[in-house]
Amino acid sequence: MSSPFARLIVPALLPIVLILAWWYTSEGGSSIFFPPLSQIQERFQELWLFALVPEHVVPSLQSILWGLWISIVLGVGLGVLLGLNGYVATAVNPVLQFLRYLPAVALLPLAIQLIGIGQEMRVTIIVLGALWPILLNTIDGVRGISPGLIDVARSNRLxxxxxxxxxxxxxxxxxxFAGIRASLAVSVILMFASELLGASRGIGYFILEAQRQFSLPEMWSGMILLGIIGYALNVVLMAIEYFALAWHRKARI
Amino acid sequence: MHVDSTLSSLPIAEDADRPVEIRIDGLQKTYKTERGSVEALSDINLEIRRREFVSLIGRSGCGKTTLLRIMAGLVAPTAGQVEVGGKSLWHNGTVDSSVIKRLGVVFQDANLFPWYSIEENIALPLKLRGVKKRERLERARELAGLVGLEKFLRSYPRELSGGMRQRAAIARALSDNPELLLMDEPFGALDALTREKMNLEIQRIALATEATVVFVTHDIEEAVFLGDRVVHLTPRPGRIKDIADVPLSRPRAMEVQTGQEFNTVVAELRASLNQEDDQ
Structure with missing residues (x-):
């Protein structure tokens, strides 16, 4: 399993098999809900390479990246403060847990009412959902510092x-990083959900519109694009983590 | 093992001309717990001269680690004084950081920062003091040489064995040229062979750096092999029961452990430790 060949080929096998299976079973199918993959692929090329990218992909990506960035800054900042102040963390914990389990989509109507339907609203909704995994993980991580390192820090008058x-x-x-990865998944969901309500741009808006106009190949191409974007963002994040946590990776070998 | 030959003729440390480096006076420590208070240390008085190597020995729970942590500025005493080089370490529960500067501490675990390389770990105290990068890497190399890690400067802590990590921790403690080296069972987690080797190393390092050393252990042979004096603490409350002189010249080789002088001191200490059971 450790050769580069195995590491690249083995994970690619199942996706290839699934795509081929989809391709052949959908070819010549009669259901209008499941158009042939060849047709979806044609649409995908027309729409997303790269005609509609500025109109729909860029605003969606902006929402995710801003939302995630604000969540990281707030989550790590507050997490360090709370993690270092045990009493405060204990005091605010019930509220944090409550907010964490309150689905951010449930706040959409209120957010639209208060902020309107612009990008600020979508970024706000993403932050309201993506903040919690980062915040709670940071608090945990900070409280879990080895007492030995605290001793060393103190005896060196840090x-x-x-x-x-x-x-x-x-x-x-x-x-x-584990928190950020969880938050990324939440961000993609909330980006999509917030674009379903009162947006005129974005991938979520595009998929909804395509469905309303019964343009099913277009709808499918949008869904596939969404999956690809989520996957790509995760790959980028994993790459950053791979380099940032090189010491930790070595620690686990 | 390289030992500087000029050191072999050093007098042993009963040398009363040397100034007192540490003076512990009426030291007491009481811990408050849910079930009342526990007296961890009671009326500890001890003087340690410059360049002396003192072993602190006793059973688990006798307060030896507490005593060392008070000396390291990590735990505040309930009463009493610790003076290092004539200056008080504790003032009403707060540490005098100008005194802390003169200490190097090695713990039972190496406690290296896993995200820093060995080089960066060793030089960390210097970095925090604002020493320039070139200078502190030079010092890290020099210290890595002293503890035999020159080939592992760029490695990360988890890539090293337990003994090597502990060497790096010792190098880190030495990086700011401490006058006083405090060690809390530094080799407790190592296997017997590595431990013997580390004992020779720490003796060599103590001689080479001319540091005063306080070394906590629960191993009688280790305490006697390393110490100019061995301080025996008894538990509940922790008190100094007796202090044994070790009349062996330095540097000591592993072979002294088969000699009569060594074994007499060991036997006396063992008897003294066993007496605790009868009390």
């Missing part, structure tokens, strides 16, 4: 700045 940026955040970073 200043607060060095303590937070050289010890606390690196030490919590494996958990912070």
């Amino acid at each position: 200043r607060n700045f060095d303590w937070i940026f050289r010890v606390v955040i690196p030490s919590a970073s494996p958990q912070i």
